[in-house]
Amino acid sequence: MGKIFETPLYAYEKSADQSADNPARHPVIVIGAGPVGLAAAVDLAQADIPVVVVDDNDKVSSGSRAICFAKRPLEILDRLGCGQVMVDKGVIWNTGKVFFDEHQVFQFDLQPDGVHQRPAFINLQQYYLEQYLVERLRVLQAEGKPIEIRGRNKVTALEQTDDHVSLTLETPDGPYQIKADWVIACDGANSPVRSMMQLDFDGRVFEDNFLIADVVMEAQFPAERWFWFDPPFNRNQSALLHKQPDGVWRIDLQLGWDIDKEKEKRPENVIPRLKAMLGEDAKFELEWVSIYTFQCRxxxxxxxxxxxxxxxxxxxxxxxxxxxxxxxxxxTDNLCWKLKLVIEGKASEKLLDSYDIERVYGAEENILNSTRSTDFITPKSDISKVFRNAVLDLSAKYEFARPLVNSGRLSVPCIYDTSPLNGENEDGFPANLRPGASAIDAPLKDGWLLEKLGGCFQLLTIDAYAPNTIDVDGIMIERLALDKTDSLATRYLGNNASAVYLMRPDQHVVARWTTFDEEKIREALNRAIARI
Amino acid sequence: MLITTPNLTPADEFYETLLAAHEDLSQEQSVAFNARLVLVLANHIGDLTILSEALDVVEETAKPAE
Structure with a gap:
């Protein structure tokens, strides 16, 4: 473990709020400076909404933790001004291979449909991601944006009234109080805020343990996701291999339920498992070892x-x-633009209920997919194992069985099909860009489409007329006029000759038509901010 | 619509072929064989509605647990 884990990234400094006679009041306080909290803060500050991030720690998270970052989050990080540094450092991959016993049964390509700016995935240690987000936050501060991060500020109490939230924070200089109009709780799976508010967090527990080992080694494996069912080196269990930057490899081995976690974590027990996989002569150093169980909830x-x-x-x-x-x-991509409109008085609080609706829908989709994957990877009965192995046995030779192999249905952007914010959808357009979907990138003459989208409501027109701006009772819609290209035709037009897409500030589609009609656009905009 | 009237001719020959395929298999191998068979046939049918109807027919005719 190197310097990055020991040096405070956002060291404690006494804030003027701590000596204020009355608790200072802030528009937004973000609790938790992990990837999600930092993304929320950067998003708001970029939009000139004052934000304070507090965290009980002052360093990056220990160990590599989350390492796979998908295309859509990279596009969100692009909008937050730090996607490129992540991609430059990260290991890019688009291919997954699945092995059963001693043989590869098949491989998949996650980005089969041509040219995109961002890959299907990068692998990057969570500590780098956090570091780059904090660096981005510092750049915004230097530009005079209203953003602040307070290390070693631990929330110990939270009280909510109709018009604000009061927080008590514990610091090295003792406790102080602070008020916020809005609080975004990004304080992780064991969320102290959730506990303080006595809110439930129910779901399904999976009785299985997995060993994560990050090892530093010179290895010739390609930058691909390799997944094994029942390999010779981990019989009756699964295994996963990922390449990370700096010559670090993530190895994930299923261990089963009845194990002694402390014992299994000791190097003298971990190293033989890794040698069984990598070979007796493999030279590697253990960087981080952890054992995890999981829940879907x-x-x-x-x-x-x-x-x-x-x-x-x-x-x-x-x-x-x-x-x-x-x-x-x-x-946070979904939440921040809504919160901005509410804070600025341009939308009612009702708009925030759509955050709940859309992201609960997203969470359900993720829970469904990850539960199904888990049931395939770790069969819970004899017969489910029989079917699992039947699929794997068939898949090596017969293509039809491969879609049934489930080593993880990898993260793709959620389409908010049931959202009350969605508007009209004329016929003839590609189905994957229907209202509720996030924009699909496309190469343009002077860069990439997604670079030009986001931050405000926009009318994306392709070979269609529209005015350059439309003011809908205080909310501006800006036009992005494009000429048809082959990739825009495939991705945005489908069978139509022209298109007018109303896009949200988070790059999701509100509604789409073949031609401009101001009344329809006004109505769609009002629906998209929960005015009607 | 799932066909539930006789559709398999010649029925006796199919039945004989099915038993022959299992003849030298252990109980465990037979279970695995049947699982693969279900998957092959399900893909051929390729229609979740019909497959759900088939599952209903099978459930309906199950003997109660002793």
Missing amino acids: RMEKFRHNRVLFAGDSAHQVSPFGARGANSGFQD
């Missing part, structure tokens, strides 16, 4: 009046599918 509601839960504090899934941290970024 969520809070019943993510909005509790002025306290909004995002990330692991609101929902938890098994790691198969990389749907944990990746869905947390989709939470």
Whole structure:
């Protein structure tokens, strides 16, 4: 473990709030400086909403933890101004291979449909992701944006009234109080805020243990996701291999339920397991070892009046599918523009209920997928194991069985099909960009489509007329006029000759038509901010 | 719609072929064989509605547990 884990990244400094006679009041306080809390803070500050992040720690998280970051979260990080640094450092991958016993049964390509700016996935240690987000936060501070981070500020009490939230924070200089109009609780799966508010977090517990070992080694494996069912080196269990930056490899071995966790974590027990997999002569160093179990569960509601839960504090899934941290970024992406409109008085609080509706829908999708993967990977009865092995036996030779192999349904952006914010959908367009879907990137003459989308409501027109701006009772819609290209035709037009897409600030589609009609656009905009 | 009237001719030959396929298999191998068979046939049918109807027929005719 190197310097990054020991040096405070956001060291404690006494704030003026601590000596104030009356508790200072802030528009938004984010609790938790993990990936999700930092993303929320950067998103709000970029939009000029003052935000304070508090965390009981002052360093990056220990160990690599979340490592797989999917295309959509990378696009969100692009919008937050720090996607490129992640991609530059990360290990890019698009391919997964599945092995059963001693043989590969098949492989899949997660990005089969041509050119995109971002890959299907990068692998990057969570501590780098946190470091880059804090660096981005510092850049915003230097630019004069209203953002602050307070290390070693531990929330010990929280009280909510109709018009604000009061927090008590414990610091090295003693406790102090602070008030917030809104609180975003990003304090992780064991969320102290959730406990203080006595809210339930129910779901399904899976009786299985997994050993994570990060090892540093010179190895020739490609940058791909390799998954084994019942390999010779871990009989009757599964295994997973991922490449990370800096010559670090993530090895994940299923251990079963009845084990002694402390014993299994000791190097003298871990190293023989790794040698069985990597070979007796393999030279490696252990960087981080952890044993985890998991649950699939969520809070019943993510909005509790002025306290909004995002990330692991609101929902938890098994790691198969990389749907944990990746869905947390989709939470804050969904929440921040809504909160901004509410704070600015341009939308009513009702808009925040759509955060709950849309992201509960997303969480349900993630829980469903990750539960199904887990049932396939760790069969819970004799007959479910018989069927699992039947699928694997057939899949090596017969293509039809391969879609049934479930080593994790990897994170893809959620389409909010049931959202009350969605508007009209004319016929003839590609189904995967229907209202509720997030924009699909496309190459343009001067860069990428997603670079031009987001931050405000926009009319994306392709070979269609529209005015450059439309003011809908204080909310501006800006036009992004594009000429048809082959990839825009495939991804945005389908069978139509022209298109007018109304896009949300989070790059999701509100509604789409073939031609401009101002009345329809006004109505769709009003629906998209819960005015009607 | 799941066909529940006779549709398999010649029935006796199919039945004989099915038993022959299992002839040298242990109980465990037979269970695995049947599982693969279900998957092959399910893919051929390829229609979740019909497969659900088939599951209903099978459930309906199950003997109660002793």
